[in-house]
Amino acid sequence: MTAVSSTEQDPVATRAAEPLLRIEDLAKQYRADGPFVSKDLSFEVRSGEFVAIVGPSGCGKSTLLRMICGLLDPTEGRVLLDGKPVTGPPPEMALVFQDYTRSLFPWLTVAGNVAFPLKKRTDLTPDEKRARIDEAISAVGLAGFEGYHPYQLSGGMQQRVAIARALAFRPRILLLDEPFASVDALTKENLEDLLLTIQQRYADEGITMLLVTHDIDEAVYLADRVEVLGPPPCRVVEELPITLARPRNQIRTRGEQAFLEARALIHERVGLNRQRAGDEPTP
Numbered sequence: 001m002t003a004v005s006s007t008e009q010d011p012v013a014t015r016a017a018e019p020l021l022r023i024e025d026l027a028k029q030y031r032a033d034g035p036f037v038s039k040d041l042s043f044e045v046r047s048g049e050f051v052a053i054v055g056p057s058g059c060g061k062s063t064l065l066r067m068i069c070g071l072l073d074p075t076e077g078r079v080l081l082d083g084k085p086v087t088g089p090p091p092e093m094a095l096v097f098q099d100y101t102r103s104l105f106p107w108l109t110v111a112g113n114v115a116f117p118l119k120k121r122t123d124l125t126p127d128e129k130r131a132r133i134d135e136a137i138s139a140v141g142l143a144g145f146e147g148y149h150p151y152q153l154s155g156g157m158q159q160r161v162a163i164a165r166a167l168a169f170r171p172r173i174l175l176l177d178e179p180f181a182s183v184d185a186l187t188k189e190n191l192e193d194l195l196l197t198i199q200q201r202y203a204d205e206g207i208t209m210l211l212v213t214h215d216i217d218e219a220v221y222l223a224d225r226v227e228v229l230g231p232p233p234c235r236v237v238e239e240l241p242i243t244l245a246r247p248r249n250q251i252r253t254r255g256e257q258a259f260l261e262a263r264a265l266i267h268e269r270v271g272l273n274r275q276r277a278g279d280e281p282t283p
């Protein structure tokens with residue numbers, strides 16, 4: 001008798017072993033006669049993982065996120081969600097952008113902004129919608145601010161509203177495109193920890209996070225794995241698992257040897273890639 005692995009015997013285990021997202025040989029050209037922004041870009045994301053994507057400025061990180069969530073068609077390759085090609089924005093994904101001032105509706109309250117994407121959901125009763133809105137607002141620590149308008153909130157609070165709005169949708173995958181690039185350093189730390197709290201709070205549902213960031217320290221602090229992209233046409237040049245213990249702590253974790261080693265390695269990879277992009281070292 002041929003020995004079979006446990007996943008071959010158990011179809012449920014087989015499904016669980018399948019990646020949630022498979023990014024396969026993506027290439028993007030904005031114009032047919034223009035340069036390739038990415039080429040042969042491939043990696044996988046499993047359910048519940050926190051994956052950070054870093055790379056040199058302009059290498060195509062935002063382009064990649066937009067292809068993953070179906071807002072942009074790849075020129076070559078494909079994105080598979082649960083094994084099926086993504087051909088448009090899937091309901092399982094929500095996207096948070098850097099610029100919260102443009103993503104919130106200024107004329108709506110906090111509750112109104114969070115409620116907005118649920119408006120057309122016919123599968124939820126008004127009570128279920130209300131419960132989701134309340135839970136998302138409380139998950140980001142804004143209970144009590146439901147009736148405030150964006151102009152009455154700090155930048156960090158506005159970004160919390162944007163995150164609550166994404167969470168109210170109960171996405172399986174939360175895509176974050178440099179979400180904390182426009183806030184001060186202390187607020188940024190608070191918001192980073194908010195993401196970790198959200199990950200724990202929704203652990204049973206297995207929320208998966210994909211974060212694009214310029215900040216290598218932030219990537220190491222938050223992620224289970226960092227995908228380092230090279231210069232355009234970008235592809236993955238390093239895939240680094242981050243084995244730091246959870247729960248993480250802004251002071252303790254950032255002082256650990258493993259943290260320092262991971263950040264040094266990523267800095268080196270991004271630096272080497274910068275050289276390859278054209279900054280030829282002088283002999």
Ligand SMILES: Nc1ncnc2c1ncn2[C@@H]1O[C@H](COP(=O)(O)OP(=O)(O)OP(=O)(O)O)[C@@H](O)[C@H]1O
Pocket residue numbers: 030037055056057058059060061062063064214
């Ligand atoms: N809509 C567009 N049309 C044409 N070119 C575009 C478009 N969007 C982005 N690009 C080009 O694609 C390349 C990658 O841009 P992208 O914003 O994806 O990079 P990025 O890594 O996110 O940049 P940054 O780190 O500066 O935020 C850039 O050269 C940019 O000019």
